[in-house]
Amino acid sequence: MDRVGQRRWFADREVIPTAVAEIVDAIKNMEDRQERIEALIALANRFREVPPEIATRPFPDTNRVPACESQAYVFAFPSDLGLEFHFAVENPQGVSAKAMAALLQKASCAPLDQILSIPEDLVYDLFGRELSMGKSAGLMEMIRMVKALAKASNRVD
């Protein structure tokens, strides 16, 4: 919350999907590092891989997140409720990528302007500033790819 009681995301940035903002707010306000890490692992454990009716292996390179060392893939699927986002994380050690995927799944069916307002540096709010360049780059690229797919889908519509 800021000085006038507004959620900071809303106060100094564009509105982002509520379900995403709630998770980010909860985690970034955890002062204890261990508590934050446990929350991120719990988030990663909620990750669900893209269902086979939407995509199957081998996943196409066009859906692969460019800088992600965890070999993450993003899929945008138009449903009756809006655009759904689905993910795959091929590296079994990609716990952070799974956490990010679980978070971004919450952007499904949100309005386009809210999806496009998700800031890439949200990565640091979640994981802290101690990430390596490679790790932070990959996680940021997951956000960029979600936004790019949302934008492209809107263009088609």
Place this chain on the structure above:
Amino acid sequence: MNRAIEERGYAIADALVSTEWVARHLSDPGVRVIESNEDPLLYPSGHIPGAVEVDWTRDLNDPLTRDYIDSEEFASLMSRIGVTPDTTVVFYGDRNNWWAAYAFWVFSLFGHENARIMDGGRIKWVNEGRELTTEVPVYPATTYVANPRDDVSNRAFRDEVLMHSKMRNVLIDVRSPEEFSGERLHMPDFPNEGALRGGHIPGAVNVPWAKAVNPEDGTFKSYDELMELYGQYGPDEDVIVYCRIGERSSHTWFVMKYLLGFPNVRNYDGSWTEWGNGVGLPIEK
């Protein structure tokens, strides 16, 4: 260690231990297993039973000076993880032991020579279906008197590298060919950040670090295979290795110093993030 590692013919085969060896020594009070990763969620999500975590940013670096911890801080770290000068420390981690090798190198600055790397790293342990736990061990604090940090034997600084380059001594750039050529300022597919200029230090040759690893299981290649990569350099030559921040080159430093037994290998941890941005420092493309 085990027979498979011995048969690979390394100069200092004791520098490596197998996953089997680690599994047999989980309860050995003289052994401390240390996990060092790039991904901060990996250790807490599950690690080798009894292993402690040493984090490359929080535990080894002094971010205010872009330097490493001093001997007092190192002694404090060793005390916290229950290590004495006689303890055998065994490093393992993600990314084919990148960060494990980096931690190994930092420990070498303080002369903790009783150190090993677990061949194949975390992924090999996991793929073999070996036990993981989320229980974080607590060991009785030790009294560890650390040596002063030795920044001479295994570490190189900018001015030394400049002279080394001018003298055309052996300089190995372990980054990707695209980074080496200047086509990229970063690892493949990574965003452009880290350095103003692309290219390499004059006189450097490009031997990407990952060539030292078997891609199928993350283990190190044999002595003969490694000599095919580095054998053109005389074992007594003065060698400096570098990458972007000194982590990938720690891996190559380990390979050359321990697996091949080259005595005079130093790691330039300033690496391309310093050199590529440095005023007055020449580059080649």
